[in-house]
Amino acid sequence: MKFSFDEIANVHDELTAQLESGEEPGKVLKSDALKSLYSLIPKQADNDKAKFGQEVNSLKQHLEELASSQANSLDEQKLGPIDITAPFDVNSSPADVALLPATEGSVHPLNRELERVMSIFESMGFAPVESRQLDDDYHMFGALNFPADHPARDDYDTFMTDSGLIAPAHTSTMQNRVLIENRNKLAKGENIQIVVPGRCFRNEDVDARHEHTLHQVEGVMVGRGITVGHLIGTLQTFLESFYGTKLKVKTQPAYFPFVEPGFEFSMSCPFCDQKGCKVCSHEGWIEILGCGMIHPNVLREADIDAKEFTGFAWGFGLDRLVMMQYNVDDIRWFHSGKIEFLEQFS
């Protein structure tokens, strides 16, 4: 610490030494030497007063921190060594390290539902692969047919690191990788069928409906003769299986640079059978995901012949799916770590 006044510097040196030599912290903090500095404040020249006061305060703060860390390390020394290989401590018994009963445990609702989502997709022939949480511009945008400065980038408010990496705003950041990793299947007459669950990040203010940290499930299918009808059929089958009921579905055109054509996909409300309820805002329909036929540039970027093979991709938000499923009123509960929330999903 640097002080511009000798009086303060001297007290600093003296009291620091006292603390370090093991003097009782309470005594040091209440010492006359420190108190006397306060009484010196009014005696300073007018333009020095404020500065002198500030320095005395920061000295006091410094001493308090030092005292508390000294106290911590004293307490720390009192914690003697233990036998780290033992199953329980000396003078205790196996009962003292018994694990908590299953009633005190739970799997996070997002993870629980994700397991279900993955199982359904596995049964439909889609292998789940996990997404990255920090990626580069190429995978987030470039490989997905977003040229630099393209206005479509405006729809993705991404977080960026100082070094220019991106916390991905969608799980499509994995598309190029899964296409490359699986393209040899195409030559064997097999399809590429992958789902990519993962964390995504959106640079937007948090409220009951918006989170900066979200979970998405991306899906990709590429093969010979894969059509828009297959895309709609696949998603309808998944949703019907997830909700355990027959659903109507509809699309509306949408623009995403990595698909052509692109759609927003809606399902009839599974909670009210289109009679109108809170979940579907009495519309009878719920817009659930974005999807489309993979743009030939995206296939080409993965060295897949876009004349021979076609494919589709989709991405949906897991958080919203689970919120609707359980009537969760506030998205912020998911990352709250609150037992009151979690224990409802035991």
Add this chain to the structure above:
Amino acid sequence: MKLSLKWVEEFTTVDLNRDELVRRIGSQLGAVEEVEDWGSYYDNSIVVAEITKAEDHPDADKLGVYEVNTGDGKVTVCAGDKTLNEGDKVGYIPPGTAVPSSVKDGEPFVIEERELRGVMSQGMMGSAKELLMSDDHEGVLKLDTDEAPGASLSKVYDLDDLIIDIENKMFTHRPDLFGILGLARELAGIQGQAFKAPEWYVEEATLPKPSADLPLEVKIEVPELCPRFTAITFTDIEIKPSPIKVQSYLTRVGLRPINNVVDTTNFGMYLTGQPTHAFDYDKVVERSKDGAAIVVRKPNNGETIELLDGRKIEPHSDAAMVATDKELISVGGSIGGADTEVDIDTKNIVLEAASWDLYSIRRTSFAHGIFTDAVTRFSKGQSPRQAVMALSMMSDMLVENAGAKVASELIDEFPKHAKTADISFTDKFINTRLGSSFSPVEIATILNNVELSSAVEGDTVTTTVPFWRTDLTIAEDLLEEVGRLHGYDNLPIEVPPRLSKPNLRTYNLRLKGEIREILAAAGARDILTYNFVSSDLFKKAGYPQELVDTAYRIRNSLSPELEYMRISILPSIIDKVNPNIRSGHDTFTLFEINKSHNQQQLDEEKLPVEHMSLGLAVASAQDQKGSPYYQAKAYIDHLCLELGLSVTYRPESDGDRSTPLGHSVASLFSTNRQAAVEIEGNFAGFVGEFSVATKSRFKLPAYSAGFELNIDHLTRKQQDYRPISRYPSTTQDVTLETPDSVDFADLATLVSRSLENAEYEALVQALDIYRPDENSPRRITFRVIFRSAERTLKTTEINQAIDALASRVGEIGITRI
């Protein structure tokens, strides 16, 4: 983009009822944000009326008293406007009818007969604002209609309109749909009708011959930013309000009528999608060296410009600027300059229709916070080939509405004229992707309906890209048109064919699910916490600066709370302990499986290695026996047992603290009470009781401990079935007084090894660890279960085994008690 149905209907027939229209737009054009029933604002009783007598109010200076013919007889109306004359037409709102603007605002104000200083006023004559024609509230609106009194105002001005707001996002790739004409074309196509654009909508549009001479020079110095600049000059302009119909259309779609010249540019833009700009010609001359000279260029160092919105900016060095040969006069394609603004005294103008590079427009927009309707359109890539069409259409409007005379030939700088290539594809291309069965002729018809001129030869369709489309380059783009105009929801829907071959999740995904189930069954709660953490959290976790420096910093974080990507997950988990204790939970276990990042460990893609960690914290606010270290360790033991994995605990110095992950976890623990965890012989992480400092900074209870393990390489092992013996087992306890130099694990191994025998198996469990007083050695009691698959064991052989054990351990100073 707001679609006015009435405006659209000037160009195409719409034969759908309201709900069906909205549904079809949603499913075949783009998401509908809002539908506004404009007609509902006007009651049928609001009519055109004529002033038949105008008098001053006998008792109020500011009021006029008018006799008004409403078509249904004459009434007396007082108004705060004394400028009306006999013969003026007005919009009359009778008593009992609500004012349209108040209906729109959701608070209907119903007109009543009332006495104004002794004169009975029977109704109201609306201002432009009250009649929703513009936001002008100065006086009564004089109507520009020849209709007789009594005609419905709504009919006369086609006000029974539907305003359908479609999300702009949907049209990111469709510059032409930022114009009413483009929307009309699509609506025709959706209905299966052939659209026919108006005659003036042609690439080589003709302009009226000049009847005056206001010369203008134009030079493009940056053709990469401005591919085309067209202009024409006008004289004899009379600035006044636009016809009410023009004002009403602008108001309906959310634009503000200003005067006939500005309204013409806005109307033209909204109709064609092409933004234009009008400069005051004389102001351009004043700012030119000699005559009127326009140069499109980048700004010089230090040059500034005052914008129409009143701001003064120093444009960024790559901005496309419109200048005279002396100074800047507008930001190209974005916003005009204040110095050349058209004002009430303007007589001569330059009307410009140019084309701008969309990327440059977007950069300039973001650099200077300019978000105008022109930016919205140009940043989608408006076609340079539509500029003359737009000028021609607007010229006609200026001649008609402003008395303008054309004062120059068309000035057209188009240095890089590039025609688009035709696109050919087969019916098979379309059908294999849509799952449809269109013939080539059917495909061509769908495309021709929206003026995508398409010819069929054999199985091949060849489409000529029209001058207004910039988004059509590949066959997939036409696939989109065909599918959408036909309706995707009308296509056959089926599940794709598949091989009967399992396609399973990756091992790591499966393992994570299994670990969650195992831990939840052991009373632990799976939580999720953010990747983003604060420098304050790093401080609480006691990270030295060099460790903080390995974390990725988010340069546009939402708040300091979310500034860094975490290096390890355990600090985020223990940050959730205290809030739960405060809300009354005293004993619990929290865990998370998630990723952490640091700048030191990169993979072959030069991206941070994403370590998959399992972090867990145990906490109890109640008195518990022993160090909490053992409780945390018990979770690892349990997990490894369930996964069939061997685990050993080594001094923390054996662990790897050289990685940011290892360093950041180990520093949370008490030095004396932590261990390096080895699973199947590989270092996996650290477990420990939290240090006093960690406990105090995170406000953890004294009984709190945790671990973080890298689970990337864990592979579940199968444990073989152990045959069940038909013979009873024998249990024997043995207590060994053990010096502290021998740790528990070594002793347990020694005991098991000593009891190994071909005749039977001996299962060893720790039962008790007791230290009578601080200076005595520990007494460790094991329970041994002897079992044979062949026979019942004899007491003597068990006693012998225990004796042998005692003498074996005796060799290293351990005494049986």
